[in-house]
Amino acid sequence: MFDLNSLLRDNIKRLTPYSSARDEYKGEASVYLDANENSFGSPLPVSYHRYPDPLQWKVKYRLADIKGVPPQNIFLGNGSDEAIDILYRAFCRPGIDNVILCPPTYGMYEVSANINDAIIRKASLTEDFQLDLEAIEAAIDENTKMIFICSPNNPTANAIDKESIEMVLNNFDGIVVVDEAYINFSKHKSLIQELTEYPNLVILQTLSKAWGLAALRMGMAFASEDIINIFNKIKPPYNINQASQELALEALNNVEQVNAWIKETVEERNRLTGELAKLAIVEKVYPSDANFLLVKTTDAKGIYGSLVEKGIIVRDRSKVELCAGCLRITIGTPDENVTLLQALQNITR
Numbered sequence: 172m173f174d175l176n177s178l179l180r181d182n183i184k185r186l187t188p189y190s191s192a193r194d195e196y197k198g199e200a201s202v203y204l205d206a207n208e209n210s211f212g213s214p215l216p217v218s219y220h221r222y223p224d225p226l227q228w229k230v231k232y233r234l235a236d237i238k239g240v241p242p243q244n245i246f247l248g249n250g251s252d253e254a255i256d257i258l259y260r261a262f263c264r265p266g267i268d269n270v271i272l273c274p275p276t277y278g279m280y281e282v283s284a285n286i287n288d289a290i291i292r293k294a295s296l297t298e299d300f301q302l303d304l305e306a307i308e309a310a311i312d313e314n315t316k317m318i319f320i321c322s323p324n325n326p327t328a329n330a331i332d333k334e335s336i337e338m339v340l341n342n343f344d345g346i347v348v349v350d351e352a353y354i355n356f357s358k359h360k361s362l363i364q365e366l367t368e369y370p371n372l373v374i375l376q377t378l379s380k381a382w383g384l385a386a387l388r389m390g391m392a393f394a395s396e397d398i399i400n401i402f403n404k405i406k407p408p409y410n411i412n413q414a415s416q417e418l419a420l421e422a423l424n425n426v427e428q429v430n431a432w433i434k435e436t437v438e439e440r441n442r443l444t445g446e447l448a449k450l451a452i453v454e455k456v457y458p459s460d461a462n463f464l465l466v467k468t469t470d471a472k473g474i475y476g477s478l479v480e481k482g483i484i485v486r487d488r489s490k491v492e493l494c495a496g497c498l499r500i501t502i503g504t505p506d507e508n509v510t511l512l513q514a515l516q517n518i519t520r
């Protein structure tokens with residue numbers, strides 16, 4: 172049985188969170204002398220002299236509308252990376268508890284585990300980049316607190332079968348983190364509507380990819396209210412600054428623009444897949460549910476270098492497990508993709 176309380180570290184269970192001035196008095200007033208701000212204003216044309224809303228309710232209400240989940244089930248972090256770090260701090264006793272990672276996958280799960288001294292157990296994906304359920308089962312012990320599943324997965328670009336994710340959710344009593352950073356580009360549905368069914372599910376999404384706001388640093392976690400309350404207890408009081416909250420709110424009113432870009436990205440992805448497959452230097456273009464392609468080549472390092480010489484930068488993933496010979500290529504604008512293809516056509520090795 173899933174029991175959130177028994178998963179939590181004792182220090183977090185006992186923690187009295189920081190209480191800010193804005194936590195203590197939440198109403199409207201005409202004179203605010205409670206937070207030691209500069210009462211005169213800020214040296215900017217817009218006003219930034221007040222601390223921002225610690226729980227970012229305006230952004231969350233807008234996201235709730237878009238995502239179809241209540242605002243109380245949303246956490247906002249300084250990038251998804253903050254959500255990942257908080258999960259480790261909440262659940263993993265340093266040097267004792269372990270997490271299961273399924274490589275090849277997003278590097279931050281491992282870095283964050285190492286920072287927090289959580290033990291890493293690896294259950295590599297299968298040859299076709301799906302979960303190895305037997306390996307996962309074998310890796311679980313009484314100190315396993317979390318399993319990270321990235322779907323669509325970075326760098327392999329494919330979505331993980333929903334049935335196998337649900338198998339893990341149904342049979343593992345720890346936290347299952349499903350990172351959906353690339354879900355907007357996938358033909359597979361988000362698990363977000365399944366939140367009410369799985370108290371152990373944490374879904375990560377981000378404004379950094381489809382939403383075009385990588386520089387804003389805003390990641391989202393969706394989970395039960397109990398888990399979101401834990402996030403809120405641990406996070407720095409004002410983890411999302413006022414400028415980011417305002418800009419996110421403005422951007423979230425531009426769903427049509429974002430959807431148009433997603434559609435165009437998927438069209439370009441399909442076109443690029445076909446064109447790349449024709450090249451002699453390309454052995455395989457893996458199917459993609461994301462805004463990038465994993466491409467197996469005859470000579471990843473050499474091709475990478477030739478592209479750099481032409482001012483085109485891709486990611487060499489050839490040293491990554493199961494990705495020998497592979498480059499990871501982000502889908503560009505139609506012009507950028509033409510430039511890339513022309514450059515690759517001139518490489519004959």
Ligand SMILES: *Cc1c(COP(=O)(O)O)cnc(C)c1O
Nearest residue numbers: 250251252277325352377379390
């Ligand atoms: C890019 C990416 C993210 C986004 O991280 P942010 O900190 O929100 O920018 C998260 N997960 C995966 C798998 C990614 O590739």
